[in-house]
Amino acid sequence: MAVSGKVVHYDPNRGFGFLAPEEGGADVFLHINDINIDEDSLRPGAKVSFDIEETDRGSKAVNVEVTEEAPADDSAGGSRPHRRDDHHGRGxxxxxxxxxxxxxxxxxxxxxxxxxxxxxxxxxxxxxxxxxxxxxxxxxxxxxxxxxxx
Structure with a gap:
């Protein structure tokens, strides 16, 4: 049964991320091996439809489809710089x-x-x-x- 939700995080360098189900609950793990779509569409805030598969390591998303692209503005979770570049060590x-x-x-x-x-x-x-x-x-x-x- 397909679940609706949003992309919370996706790191194309590492090949995984998390999806938040619309009805709430724990975020669902997403791995590159379980998708057949353009990774560039998996920006935070993009709306998705997906199935949840239970594994020995927890829930994972499969059959992922982007139903609406991420908003262009940053306030809704759009693109942002890598956080590793934001660390300044000053609290x-x-x-x-x-x-x-x-x-x-x-x-x-x-x-x-x-x-x-x-x-x-x-x-x-x-x-x-x-x-x-x-x-x-x-x-x-x-x-x-x-x-x-x-």
Whole structure:
């Protein structure tokens, strides 16, 4: 049964990413070996239709089709520079327009995207299930403390 959702993250260099089901729940892992579409269409914010297959390593998306391209503007999750280039080691992030994001200035979705990038960079051996679980617990913690806007 096809599920509707959006692309949360896709890294063409690593060949995987995550899709968020429209009805909610955990993000679903997406791997290049399970798609037969142009990877360039898998930008954050693109609407997709996909089937979910359960594996021994967790849920993964198969039969992925892009139903609507990602919005052109950055506010809806469009293209952005690689985060590895944004690290300055000073406790502040600079957004793609050069402005600083102050503590508590990120919403939960933007925080989750930032956190996904950090987890993907941290360890190549993390599974999709581990990334989703860690990300959810940290996001809930940050929202509960008021560090991230819900």
């Amino acid at each position: 502040h992030r600079h957004d793609e327009r050069g402005g600083r994001r102050q503590r508590g200035g990120l919403d939960a979705a933007a925080f989750t995207e930032e956190l996904t990038e950090l987890l993907l960079d941290a360890d190549d051996d993390l599974t999709a299930r581990q990334i989703v679980a860690i990300r959810q617990r940290i996001t809930d913690f940050a929202v509960g403390r008021g560090w991230v806007l819900d």
